Amino acid sequence: xxxxxxxxxxxxxxxxxxxxxxxxxxxxxxxxxxxxxxxxIEKRLEETDSLKEKIAYCKASWGIYCYESxxxxxxxxxxxxxxxxxxxxFHDPKWDLDDVANFDIFGEEFxxxxxxxxxxxxxxxxxxxxxxxxxxxxxxxxxIVGSKSGKYLRKRRALxxxxxxxxxxxxxxxxxxxxxxxxxxxxxxxxxxxxxxILRPVNPSQLCFxxxxxxxxxxxxxxSLVQIAENHFHTHLRSxxxxxxMHGTFHVTLTLVPFLDEPxxxxxxxxxxxxFHRGVQDxxxxxxxxxxxxxxxxxxxxxxxxxxxxxxxxxAPKDVNDVSMEWVFPQLEYVQSQAEVSQxxxxxxxxxxxxxxxxxxx
Numbered sequence: 001x002x003x004x005x006x007x008x009x010x011x012x013x014x015x016x017x018x019x020x021x022x023x024x025x026x027x028x029x030x031x032x033x034x035x036x037x038x039x040x041i042e043k044r045l046e047e048t049d050s051l052k053e054k055i056a057y058c059k060a061s062w063g064i065y066c067y068e069s070x071x072x073x074x075x076x077x078x079x080x081x082x083x084x085x086x087x088x089x090f091h092d093p094k095w096d097l098d099d100v101a102n103f104d105i106f107g108e109e110f111x112x113x114x115x116x117x118x119x120x121x122x123x124x125x126x127x128x129x130x131x132x133x134x135x136x137x138x139x140x141x142x143x144i145v146g147s148k149s150g151k152y153l154r155k156r157r158a159l160x161x162x163x164x165x166x167x168x169x170x171x172x173x174x175x176x177x178x179x180x181x182x183x184x185x186x187x188x189x190x191x192x193x194x195x196x197x198i199l200r201p202v203n204p205s206q207l208c209f210x211x212x213x214x215x216x217x218x219x220x221x222x223x224s225l226v227q228i229a230e231n232h233f234h235t236h237l238r239s240x241x242x243x244x245x246m247h248g249t250f251h252v253t254l255t256l257v258p259f260l261d262e263p264x265x266x267x268x269x270x271x272x273x274x275x276f277h278r279g280v281q282d283x284x285x286x287x288x289x290x291x292x293x294x295x296x297x298x299x300x301x302x303x304x305x306x307x308x309x310x311x312x313x314x315x316a317p318k319d320v321n322d323v324s325m326e327w328v329f330p331q332l333e334y335v336q337s338q339a340e341v342s343q344x345x346x347x348x349x350x351x352x353x354x355x356x357x358x359x360x361x362x
Contacts, residue, residue, distance in 0.1 A: 033081050036064055041086055051089070058089045062128050069131045073193075074247060078139065083132060088125055095122030098172045102181060117236065123183040126174050130187065133166060134194050141197060157208055159198050160217075164209070167191050176228065182241055185228050189248045192221040192228075196255050204258070215259065222252045222268045229275040246279040246286060253293050260302040270308035277311040287314055 041057045048054060061084040072079040094100070102110040102118035110118040137159055144152060167175075176184040195217065202208060204215035212220070229245045252272035259265040273290065280287050294312050297304055304312060 033064070033068070036061065036081065041084075045086060055089045058084075058086050059124075061086050062088060062090070062124070066124075066127055066131050069135065070244075073134065073138070078142070079135065083135070088128060091122060091125040095125070096171055100171065100173045102173070102179065117183075118181045120173050120179055120181050120184050122171070122174055123181075123187060126170060126187055127190070129166065130190055130194070133163065134190070134197070137194055137197050141201070153202065153206065156198055156202055160195065160209055163191065163194055163198065180231070182232070182236060185232055186241060186244055189225055189228050189244065192225040193248055193251055195221045196251050200255060218255050218259070219264060219268070222256060222265075222272070225249065225252055226268055226271045226275065230271065233275060233278050242279045242282045246276050246283075246289075249273070249276040250289060250293070254296065257293075257297055257300055257302060260297065260300075260305065266305040266307075270305050270311075273308045273311040280314075 039057070039060075041061050044057055045054055065079070065081055065084050068079045068081045100121050102120055104110045104114040104118065108114070140155070140159070144155075170187075172178040174184055174187065176188040199208060199214045199217055199221075202214040204213060204218070206214050208214050208217055225248045229249050232241070232245055249272040253269055253276070256265045256269045256272070260269060273293075276286075276290065280290070290312050294304060
Protein backbone atom coordinates (compact mmCIF):
# COMPACT_ATOMS: atom_id res chain seq x y z
CA UNK A 1 0.00 0.00 0.00
CA UNK A 2 1.62 3.27 -1.15
CA UNK A 3 2.21 6.36 0.97
CA UNK A 4 0.04 8.59 -1.26
CA UNK A 5 -2.79 6.07 -0.91
CA UNK A 6 -2.49 6.08 2.88
CA UNK A 7 -2.43 9.87 2.88
CA UNK A 8 -5.57 10.11 0.76
CA UNK A 9 -7.23 7.43 2.90
CA UNK A 10 -6.61 9.51 6.01
CA UNK A 11 -8.15 12.57 4.38
CA UNK A 12 -11.09 10.71 2.89
CA UNK A 13 -12.12 9.71 6.41
CA UNK A 14 -12.78 13.35 7.26
CA UNK A 15 -13.76 14.89 3.92
CA UNK A 16 -17.44 13.95 3.73
CA UNK A 17 -18.38 17.33 5.19
CA UNK A 18 -15.25 19.39 4.67
CA UNK A 19 -16.62 22.64 6.00
CA UNK A 20 -18.31 21.14 9.04
CA UNK A 21 -15.46 19.37 10.78
CA UNK A 22 -15.71 18.58 14.46
CA UNK A 23 -12.65 18.68 16.69
CA UNK A 24 -11.83 14.98 16.18
CA UNK A 25 -11.87 15.33 12.41
CA UNK A 26 -9.83 18.52 12.58
CA UNK A 27 -7.18 16.57 14.51
CA UNK A 28 -7.28 13.91 11.77
CA UNK A 29 -6.68 16.61 9.17
CA UNK A 30 -3.65 17.99 10.97
CA UNK A 31 -2.26 14.48 11.43
CA UNK A 32 -2.59 14.11 7.68
CA UNK A 33 -0.72 17.37 7.12
CA UNK A 34 2.04 16.06 9.39
CA UNK A 35 2.17 12.86 7.32
CA UNK A 36 2.57 14.99 4.22
CA UNK A 37 5.62 16.72 5.68
CA UNK A 38 7.12 13.41 6.77
CA UNK A 39 6.82 12.02 3.23
CA UNK A 40 9.46 14.48 1.94
CA ILE A 41 7.80 14.34 -1.46
CA GLU A 42 10.47 16.42 -3.22
CA LYS A 43 13.08 13.82 -2.24
CA ARG A 44 10.86 10.91 -3.24
CA LEU A 45 10.33 12.42 -6.68
CA GLU A 46 14.10 12.38 -7.18
CA GLU A 47 14.45 8.80 -5.96
CA THR A 48 11.77 7.10 -8.05
CA ASP A 49 11.81 6.42 -11.79
CA SER A 50 8.13 5.47 -11.88
CA LEU A 51 6.09 8.17 -13.62
CA LYS A 52 2.91 6.71 -12.12
CA GLU A 53 4.34 7.07 -8.61
CA LYS A 54 5.57 10.60 -9.31
CA ILE A 55 2.12 11.61 -10.51
CA ALA A 56 0.57 10.08 -7.37
CA TYR A 57 2.90 12.06 -5.10
CA CYS A 58 2.25 15.33 -6.95
CA LYS A 59 -1.49 14.75 -6.96
CA ALA A 60 -1.45 14.05 -3.21
CA SER A 61 0.57 17.18 -2.49
CA TRP A 62 -1.55 19.54 -4.60
CA GLY A 63 -4.83 17.85 -3.68
CA ILE A 64 -4.23 18.29 0.03
CA TYR A 65 -3.19 21.91 -0.50
CA CYS A 66 -6.44 22.63 -2.37
CA TYR A 67 -8.43 20.71 0.25
CA GLU A 68 -6.94 22.71 3.12
CA SER A 69 -7.41 25.95 1.19
CA UNK A 70 -11.12 25.18 0.88
CA UNK A 71 -11.34 24.61 4.63
CA UNK A 72 -9.39 27.80 5.27
CA UNK A 73 -11.84 29.74 3.11
CA UNK A 74 -14.80 28.30 5.02
CA UNK A 75 -13.19 29.22 8.33
CA UNK A 76 -11.93 32.67 7.30
CA UNK A 77 -8.24 31.91 7.84
CA UNK A 78 -5.09 31.24 5.82
CA UNK A 79 -4.21 27.61 4.92
CA UNK A 80 -2.33 25.50 7.45
CA UNK A 81 -0.14 24.01 4.69
CA UNK A 82 2.19 25.84 2.35
CA UNK A 83 1.87 25.95 -1.42
CA UNK A 84 3.55 22.82 -2.88
CA UNK A 85 6.90 23.25 -4.61
CA UNK A 86 6.46 20.08 -6.68
CA UNK A 87 5.35 20.23 -10.33
CA UNK A 88 1.83 19.28 -11.42
CA UNK A 89 2.80 16.12 -13.27
CA PHE A 90 -0.83 14.98 -13.16
CA HIS A 91 -1.76 17.64 -15.75
CA ASP A 92 -1.55 16.71 -19.43
CA PRO A 93 -0.68 19.80 -21.57
CA LYS A 94 -3.11 18.64 -24.27
CA TRP A 95 -5.91 19.39 -21.79
CA ASP A 96 -5.14 23.09 -22.28
CA LEU A 97 -6.59 22.87 -25.80
CA ASP A 98 -10.20 23.78 -26.51
CA ASP A 99 -13.02 21.23 -26.64
CA VAL A 100 -11.29 18.24 -25.05
CA ALA A 101 -13.79 15.43 -24.36
CA ASN A 102 -15.00 14.75 -20.83
CA PHE A 103 -14.14 11.45 -19.17
CA ASP A 104 -16.03 9.18 -16.77
CA ILE A 105 -15.15 7.84 -13.34
CA PHE A 106 -13.08 5.07 -14.97
CA GLY A 107 -11.02 7.49 -17.03
CA GLU A 108 -12.74 6.59 -20.30
CA GLU A 109 -14.33 9.09 -22.67
CA PHE A 110 -17.73 10.12 -21.33
CA UNK A 111 -20.68 8.94 -23.44
CA UNK A 112 -24.45 8.82 -23.08
CA UNK A 113 -24.11 5.37 -21.48
CA UNK A 114 -21.46 6.43 -18.94
CA UNK A 115 -22.15 6.72 -15.24
CA UNK A 116 -22.61 10.32 -14.11
CA UNK A 117 -21.10 12.72 -13.38
CA UNK A 118 -18.78 13.67 -16.22
CA UNK A 119 -15.30 14.99 -15.43
CA UNK A 120 -13.63 17.78 -17.41
CA UNK A 121 -9.92 17.13 -18.10
CA UNK A 122 -7.70 19.77 -16.52
CA UNK A 123 -10.16 21.05 -13.93
CA UNK A 124 -7.81 20.10 -11.08
CA UNK A 125 -4.97 22.13 -12.57
CA UNK A 126 -7.27 25.13 -13.08
CA UNK A 127 -8.44 24.81 -9.49
CA UNK A 128 -4.82 24.89 -8.29
CA UNK A 129 -4.28 28.17 -10.16
CA UNK A 130 -7.44 29.64 -8.67
CA UNK A 131 -6.57 28.54 -5.12
CA UNK A 132 -3.13 30.18 -5.36
CA UNK A 133 -4.75 33.41 -6.52
CA UNK A 134 -7.40 33.23 -3.79
CA UNK A 135 -4.71 32.99 -1.11
CA UNK A 136 -3.11 36.16 -2.47
CA UNK A 137 -6.49 37.91 -2.23
CA UNK A 138 -7.18 36.61 1.28
CA UNK A 139 -3.76 37.66 2.51
CA UNK A 140 -4.27 41.15 1.06
CA UNK A 141 -7.71 41.41 2.67
CA UNK A 142 -6.28 40.59 6.09
CA UNK A 143 -3.40 43.06 5.72
CA ILE A 144 -5.35 46.00 4.28
CA VAL A 145 -8.50 46.24 6.40
CA GLY A 146 -10.27 49.59 6.30
CA SER A 147 -7.92 51.40 3.90
CA LYS A 148 -9.57 53.71 1.38
CA SER A 149 -6.49 55.18 -0.30
CA GLY A 150 -6.13 55.49 -4.05
CA LYS A 151 -3.42 52.83 -3.96
CA TYR A 152 -5.85 50.49 -2.19
CA LEU A 153 -8.48 50.91 -4.91
CA ARG A 154 -5.93 50.48 -7.71
CA LYS A 155 -4.77 47.23 -6.12
CA ARG A 156 -8.31 45.89 -5.90
CA ARG A 157 -8.99 46.82 -9.52
CA ALA A 158 -5.77 45.07 -10.52
CA LEU A 159 -6.73 41.94 -8.59
CA UNK A 160 -10.16 41.91 -10.17
CA UNK A 161 -8.73 42.36 -13.68
CA UNK A 162 -6.33 39.47 -13.07
CA UNK A 163 -9.24 37.30 -11.97
CA UNK A 164 -11.16 38.12 -15.17
CA UNK A 165 -8.10 37.24 -17.25
CA UNK A 166 -7.65 33.99 -15.35
CA UNK A 167 -11.22 33.05 -16.16
CA UNK A 168 -11.05 34.05 -19.83
CA UNK A 169 -7.81 32.10 -20.35
CA UNK A 170 -9.53 28.78 -19.60
CA UNK A 171 -10.18 26.48 -22.58
CA UNK A 172 -13.82 26.05 -23.56
CA UNK A 173 -14.23 22.65 -21.91
CA UNK A 174 -13.34 24.19 -18.52
CA UNK A 175 -15.93 26.98 -18.79
CA UNK A 176 -19.29 25.93 -17.42
CA UNK A 177 -21.28 27.88 -20.00
CA UNK A 178 -19.65 25.67 -22.69
CA UNK A 179 -19.36 22.43 -20.70
CA UNK A 180 -21.50 22.12 -17.58
CA UNK A 181 -20.15 19.48 -15.20
CA UNK A 182 -19.96 19.52 -11.39
CA UNK A 183 -16.26 20.33 -11.70
CA UNK A 184 -16.63 23.25 -14.11
CA UNK A 185 -19.61 24.58 -12.16
CA UNK A 186 -17.60 24.53 -8.93
CA UNK A 187 -14.73 26.23 -10.73
CA UNK A 188 -17.07 29.05 -11.82
CA UNK A 189 -18.63 29.22 -8.35
CA UNK A 190 -15.16 29.59 -6.82
CA UNK A 191 -14.36 32.33 -9.32
CA UNK A 192 -17.51 34.25 -8.35
CA UNK A 193 -16.71 33.86 -4.65
CA UNK A 194 -13.22 35.30 -5.10
CA UNK A 195 -14.69 38.24 -7.03
CA UNK A 196 -16.90 38.93 -4.00
CA UNK A 197 -13.88 38.72 -1.68
CA ILE A 198 -12.09 41.34 -3.78
CA LEU A 199 -15.05 43.70 -4.20
CA ARG A 200 -16.91 43.47 -0.89
CA PRO A 201 -14.90 46.23 0.92
CA VAL A 202 -15.13 48.64 -2.05
CA ASN A 203 -17.62 51.53 -2.10
CA PRO A 204 -20.61 50.21 -4.14
CA SER A 205 -20.62 53.28 -6.42
CA GLN A 206 -16.89 52.98 -7.22
CA LEU A 207 -16.07 52.12 -10.84
CA CYS A 208 -14.11 48.86 -10.79
CA PHE A 209 -14.19 47.26 -14.24
CA UNK A 210 -14.77 49.21 -17.44
CA UNK A 211 -18.09 51.02 -16.79
CA UNK A 212 -19.25 48.67 -14.03
CA UNK A 213 -19.43 49.78 -10.41
CA UNK A 214 -18.72 47.49 -7.47
CA UNK A 215 -22.49 47.18 -7.00
CA UNK A 216 -22.99 46.16 -10.65
CA UNK A 217 -20.34 43.48 -10.26
CA UNK A 218 -21.85 42.22 -6.99
CA UNK A 219 -25.12 41.70 -8.84
CA UNK A 220 -23.38 40.06 -11.82
CA UNK A 221 -21.47 37.54 -9.72
CA UNK A 222 -24.44 36.87 -7.44
CA UNK A 223 -26.64 36.12 -10.47
CA SER A 224 -24.02 33.75 -11.86
CA LEU A 225 -23.52 31.91 -8.59
CA VAL A 226 -27.21 31.55 -7.75
CA GLN A 227 -27.96 30.22 -11.24
CA ILE A 228 -25.18 27.65 -10.94
CA ALA A 229 -26.41 26.48 -7.53
CA GLU A 230 -30.02 26.20 -8.69
CA ASN A 231 -29.04 24.26 -11.82
CA HIS A 232 -26.87 21.91 -9.79
CA PHE A 233 -29.60 21.09 -7.28
CA HIS A 234 -32.06 20.50 -10.13
CA THR A 235 -29.81 18.14 -12.10
CA HIS A 236 -27.68 16.30 -9.52
CA LEU A 237 -28.25 14.41 -6.30
CA ARG A 238 -28.62 16.90 -3.50
CA SER A 239 -25.80 15.40 -1.45
CA UNK A 240 -23.21 15.75 -4.25
CA UNK A 241 -20.92 18.67 -3.35
CA UNK A 242 -23.70 20.16 -1.20
CA UNK A 243 -21.44 22.06 1.17
CA UNK A 244 -19.59 23.78 -1.69
CA UNK A 245 -22.79 25.20 -3.14
CA MET A 246 -24.01 26.17 0.33
CA HIS A 247 -20.80 28.12 0.86
CA GLY A 248 -21.32 30.00 -2.40
CA THR A 249 -24.92 30.93 -1.68
CA PHE A 250 -23.92 31.90 1.88
CA HIS A 251 -21.57 34.53 0.44
CA VAL A 252 -24.28 35.77 -1.91
CA THR A 253 -26.63 36.42 1.01
CA LEU A 254 -23.93 38.31 2.94
CA THR A 255 -22.86 40.33 -0.08
CA LEU A 256 -26.41 41.46 -0.83
CA VAL A 257 -27.46 42.48 2.70
CA PRO A 258 -26.57 46.19 2.24
CA PHE A 259 -28.62 46.28 -0.98
CA LEU A 260 -31.84 44.62 0.17
CA ASP A 261 -33.82 47.74 -0.70
CA GLU A 262 -33.21 46.94 -4.39
CA PRO A 263 -35.75 44.56 -6.02
CA UNK A 264 -33.10 42.66 -7.99
CA UNK A 265 -31.11 42.05 -4.81
CA UNK A 266 -34.22 40.94 -2.94
CA UNK A 267 -34.82 38.36 -5.67
CA UNK A 268 -31.23 37.11 -5.65
CA UNK A 269 -31.10 37.02 -1.85
CA UNK A 270 -34.32 34.98 -1.79
CA UNK A 271 -33.02 32.48 -4.35
CA UNK A 272 -29.66 32.18 -2.60
CA UNK A 273 -31.32 31.55 0.77
CA UNK A 274 -33.61 28.93 -0.80
CA UNK A 275 -30.64 27.12 -2.37
CA PHE A 276 -28.77 27.21 0.94
CA HIS A 277 -31.84 25.88 2.75
CA ARG A 278 -31.90 22.84 0.47
CA GLY A 279 -28.51 21.91 1.86
CA VAL A 280 -29.85 22.15 5.41
CA GLN A 281 -31.74 18.93 4.68
CA ASP A 282 -28.36 17.18 4.42
CA UNK A 283 -26.66 19.10 7.24
CA UNK A 284 -29.39 20.22 9.68
CA UNK A 285 -27.00 22.14 11.92
CA UNK A 286 -26.34 24.58 9.10
CA UNK A 287 -29.70 26.17 9.92
CA UNK A 288 -27.57 28.10 12.43
CA UNK A 289 -25.81 29.82 9.55
CA UNK A 290 -29.12 31.14 8.26
CA UNK A 291 -29.95 32.36 11.76
CA UNK A 292 -26.70 34.30 11.85
CA UNK A 293 -27.32 35.77 8.38
CA UNK A 294 -30.70 36.90 9.71
CA UNK A 295 -28.90 38.58 12.62
CA UNK A 296 -26.73 40.56 10.20
CA UNK A 297 -29.82 41.65 8.25
CA UNK A 298 -31.38 42.79 11.52
CA UNK A 299 -28.23 44.65 12.56
CA UNK A 300 -28.15 46.48 9.23
CA UNK A 301 -31.74 47.56 9.86
CA UNK A 302 -32.87 45.74 6.74
CA UNK A 303 -35.77 43.36 6.20
CA UNK A 304 -35.69 39.74 5.09
CA UNK A 305 -37.65 39.72 1.79
CA UNK A 306 -41.12 38.22 2.27
CA UNK A 307 -40.44 35.49 -0.27
CA UNK A 308 -37.26 34.48 1.59
CA UNK A 309 -38.73 34.16 5.08
CA UNK A 310 -39.64 30.49 4.63
CA UNK A 311 -35.94 29.64 4.24
CA UNK A 312 -35.17 31.15 7.64
CA UNK A 313 -37.85 29.24 9.54
CA UNK A 314 -37.13 26.14 11.56
CA UNK A 315 -34.74 25.29 14.34
CA ALA A 316 -31.39 23.59 14.18
CA PRO A 317 -30.96 20.42 16.25
CA LYS A 318 -29.55 20.84 19.75
CA ASP A 319 -26.60 18.63 18.80
CA VAL A 320 -24.56 20.86 16.49
CA ASN A 321 -21.58 18.55 16.05
CA ASP A 322 -21.96 18.76 12.29
CA VAL A 323 -21.09 22.47 12.32
CA SER A 324 -17.55 23.49 13.10
CA MET A 325 -17.09 26.02 15.89
CA GLU A 326 -14.78 27.78 13.43
CA TRP A 327 -17.48 28.43 10.80
CA VAL A 328 -17.18 32.21 10.91
CA PHE A 329 -18.18 35.20 8.86
CA PRO A 330 -15.73 37.04 6.62
CA GLN A 331 -14.71 40.61 7.34
CA LEU A 332 -17.87 42.69 6.91
CA GLU A 333 -16.83 46.30 6.96
CA TYR A 334 -20.40 47.50 6.59
CA VAL A 335 -21.31 46.15 10.05
CA GLN A 336 -18.04 46.74 11.90
CA SER A 337 -19.25 49.84 13.68
CA GLN A 338 -22.53 48.31 14.82
CA ALA A 339 -21.98 46.66 18.19
CA GLU A 340 -25.62 45.54 18.24
CA VAL A 341 -24.63 42.73 15.86
CA SER A 342 -22.76 40.95 18.62
CA GLN A 343 -25.50 41.75 21.12
CA UNK A 344 -28.09 40.27 18.79
CA UNK A 345 -26.06 37.11 18.16
CA UNK A 346 -25.35 36.48 21.82
CA UNK A 347 -29.07 36.82 22.56
CA UNK A 348 -29.54 33.83 20.23
CA UNK A 349 -27.89 30.97 22.19
CA UNK A 350 -28.06 28.48 19.33
CA UNK A 351 -26.13 30.87 17.09
CA UNK A 352 -23.62 31.75 19.78
CA UNK A 353 -22.54 28.11 19.82
CA UNK A 354 -21.21 28.44 16.31
CA UNK A 355 -20.24 32.04 15.66
CA UNK A 356 -18.05 34.39 17.59
CA UNK A 357 -17.55 38.10 17.30
CA UNK A 358 -14.16 39.71 17.81
CA UNK A 359 -12.21 42.62 16.40
CA UNK A 360 -15.15 43.71 14.27
CA UNK A 361 -15.47 40.31 12.59
CA UNK A 362 -18.45 38.03 13.02
